[in-house]
Amino acid sequence: MRHHAIDVFLRFSAEVTGFKIVELRGTGESGEYLGTLDRIVGPDVVDELLSAYAELQPREEAEREQLLRRQIFGNEKLGPIARNIIKLWYVGIWYQLPRNWRERWGVREADVTFTVSPNAYTEGLLWPAIGANPAGARAPGYGSWALPPEIPQV
Amino acid sequence: MAATDIQTIDCLKDYLYRAMQLEHATIPAYLSAMYSIHPQTNSDAYHILRVVVVEEMLHLTIAANLMNAVGGKPDLTRADFVPEFPTYLPDGEKDFQVSLQCFSPSALDTFLKIERPGLAPDANTRRIPRRSRGTAKLAACPEDEELEFYSIGDFYQEIERGFEHLYRVHGAALFSGDPKRQITSEYYYSGGGELRPVVCMESARAAIGLITGQGEGDGGGIYDAERELAHFYRFEQLKLGKYYEPGDVPHDPKGPPCQVDWTAVYPTYTNPRLEKFDASSELYEYARDFNRDYAEFLALVTEAFNGKPQLLLDAVPKMFRLRNGAMQLMRNPLPASKASADSAAAGQPDGPANAAPTFEVAEFAR
Numbered sequence: 001m002r003h004h005a006i007d008v009f010l011r012f013s014a015e016v017t018g019f020k021i022v023e024l025r026g027t028g029e030s031g032e033y034l035g036t037l038d039r040i041v042g043p044d045v046v047d048e049l050l051s052a053y054a055e056l057q058p059r060e061e062a063e064r065e066q067l068l069r070r071q072i073f074g075n076e077k078l079g080p081i082a083r084n085i086i087k088l089w090y091v092g093i094w095y096q097l098p099r100n101w102r103e104r105w106g107v108r109e110a111d112v113t114f115t116v117s118p119n120a121y122t123e124g125l126l127w128p129a130i131g132a133n134p135a136g137a138r139a140p141g142y143g144s145w146a147l148p149p150e151i152p153q154v
Numbered sequence: 155m156a157a158t159d160i161q162t163i164d165c166l167k168d169y170l171y172r173a174m175q176l177e178h179a180t181i182p183a184y185l186s187a188m189y190s191i192h193p194q195t196n197s198d199a200y201h202i203l204r205v206v207v208v209e210e211m212l213h214l215t216i217a218a219n220l221m222n223a224v225g226g227k228p229d230l231t232r233a234d235f236v237p238e239f240p241t242y243l244p245d246g247e248k249d250f251q252v253s254l255q256c257f258s259p260s261a262l263d264t265f266l267k268i269e270r271p272g273l274a275p276d277a278n279t280r281r282i283p284r285r286s287r288g289t290a291k292l293a294a295c296p297e298d299e300e301l302e303f304y305s306i307g308d309f310y311q312e313i314e315r316g317f318e319h320l321y322r323v324h325g326a327a328l329f330s331g332d333p334k335r336q337i338t339s340e341y342y343y344s345g346g347g348e349l350r351p352v353v354c355m356e357s358a359r360a361a362i363g364l365i366t367g368q369g370e371g372d373g374g375g376i377y378d379a380e381r382e383l384a385h386f387y388r389f390e391q392l393k394l395g396k397y398y399e400p401g402d403v404p405h406d407p408k409g410p411p412c413q414v415d416w417t418a419v420y421p422t423y424t425n426p427r428l429e430k431f432d433a434s435s436e437l438y439e440y441a442r443d444f445n446r447d448y449a450e451f452l453a454l455v456t457e458a459f460n461g462k463p464q465l466l467l468d469a470v471p472k473m474f475r476l477r478n479g480a481m482q483l484m485r486n487p488l489p490a491s492k493a494s495a496d497s498a499a500a501g502q503p504d505g506p507a508n509a510a511p512t513f514e515v516a517e518f519a520r
Contacts, residue, residue: 020436021436022436022437022439022440022482022486023482025482025485025486025487026440026481026482026483026485026486027485028192028193028481028485117194118193118194119193119194122193138474138478139474140471140474141470141471141473141474142343142467142470143467143470143471144470144471144474147471150475
């Protein structure tokens, strides 16, 4: 386990998903997702992304957000990976990187679209975000569908 | 008929409050083990724990029905209702304590003790010989007496004797409670057995028989009256690594293997307390929120048990949210600075420990 990397990965993930680190760890998937990134794009590229994020840390929120957009999401190499991290957390699926990324930075053998694990599906942030449970999992209790969804504050 | 200590209806109500405390005290312990199991692993253990804990919830509800039947008021919000863990069981089993801990061999050993079959074929041996002790403990009844039963079954036998005795004295007047306060199956579904109203001696006997049968088996066998394996023997399968089959005798299961992976478990901090959390952390807030939700849940169940049984239906989604909250905590590491002083203490997992719900509800008392 890459302890320092996972801390930065969680801070980055919390900022870009709008969920708290406790909630991200609470999915039980943080190690799995960082491992997925390492396996598909390689630890070097992951560290490049995390370092770029760590450099934004001391700034004010508004400024940081602007830099986040420009230097990470707007970066040809790091942007698609950052977007993939958001999707990983929300739906538990790794989406194959865009064609132009693969042409520019090289095709990774493991880079295919797949659900990371059965647990990744049930723990997707999409479900708490809409106040629902994943179909077929995390049963909310008989009759709970008659109650309004509880949407967490993000 | 053997003599009973339960000579008054008030004394019976004290015993029934103890029974509710007792049934409830097992639930945080079983949930702490069950939710610590990694998803998609240990399905044998997970399912055994789930059956047992759901039946404990049924037993708690049956105890409330017995209380209501004799005109008592079930109260899950009393200051002493939720124990501080580790705790002795409220029926006075003094040779072990129950901890909140992750699924582990030591947790399983405790569960086997909780569910152990009764010692006592007759009234003279149902109590453990009285010892002198320095520690004070709340007495049930009469005021200065401490309960000391060997098993939950022995404790319920005493309650049944009390019912029989008071029924002889008072007749049907013993069952003075409003039948509308009884929780029946329309409010309580797929909860480990059928819930029947307690309105007479016969239904009281059946209710007590269901509780003891599900816990430790009927008449020394491994099954209860519904031909379901009793809790003790369900847990013993995990200990012995084999399932029981029909025809098996106690302690010698001959069925297929029952597998346990002790490593596929979140290593949660044993008997966690909020004080072990960094009070300025997000994690602390979540742990405290769980306790608040749990306190509110117990208050809602209390209302349901006091004439509003339909509220139990509202309690169901709250239970599932408690589950989600507990699992979330257990996947978060407890920062070392607060926990490390105890990491070498007995009963803690090796290495860094994770958080877990603390079930401390006192600050949210109503």
